[in-house]
Amino acid sequence: MTFSELAAIVLLLGLAGVGCSRSPAMEPDRNPQQGAILLSAHGCGSCHTIPGVSGASGTIGPPLAGYARRAYIAGKLPNQLDNLMRWIRDPQSIEPGTAMPNLPVNEAEARAMAVYLYTLR
Template identity: 50%
Template sequence: MMVPRRLWALGAALMILPVVAVTACASTAPPPPPESRTGRPDRGAELITRYGCGSCHTIPGVNRADGLVGPPLTRFGARSYIAGQLPNNADNLQHWISDPQAVEPGTAMPNLGVTAIDAQDIAAYLYTLD
């Protein structure tokens, strides 16, 4: 039985497609893991409660932080990107926390008036979640 040329070509293309898709994802090296050499994680956990972050996010280790509006922040320290746009590093995370609308206009994350020092401590806590 002969397989028509078009069907053979389609079958070959479909077999190669998963390899191309995986290769495309692997061709871009992920950014280095985030780190924060400054900030106080213990204070950051308290600030997460004070600013009400847990009303929108699930955040391990923070009492009553079980919100379902925003993404869960579990294993945040192991993530490559913030809001799907910024490489996950301390400077970018602090910028995102203190002024999310400047990073992604129209995002559901509100500007809560988080100060620079508070953002530094919140980031330090989030980086413990790996």
């Protein structure tokens, strides 16, 4: 065994020890943590900084800290659950040509994401 193989094994073993996370419940309930996982999995965090979402430190779009208190979505829609779900699922229909692309998010996922964003005060 070469030194680099040994080093790789030691690193992997180290990773294993810290990589064990609990699997979240998969039923589409209204547990806000489900929304945080979806925000991370759909990659929202590569453009937005979102407190409590893994890896969400993007600076392409605005930060979503304090989102529950934000008055407007995209500077035009009142910030309410149904509007936010529409915006998450189909921003291009609300603001044609916006930098935020349409992503394949279904209704249950959009709801879970919005529920999480409304925990950010």
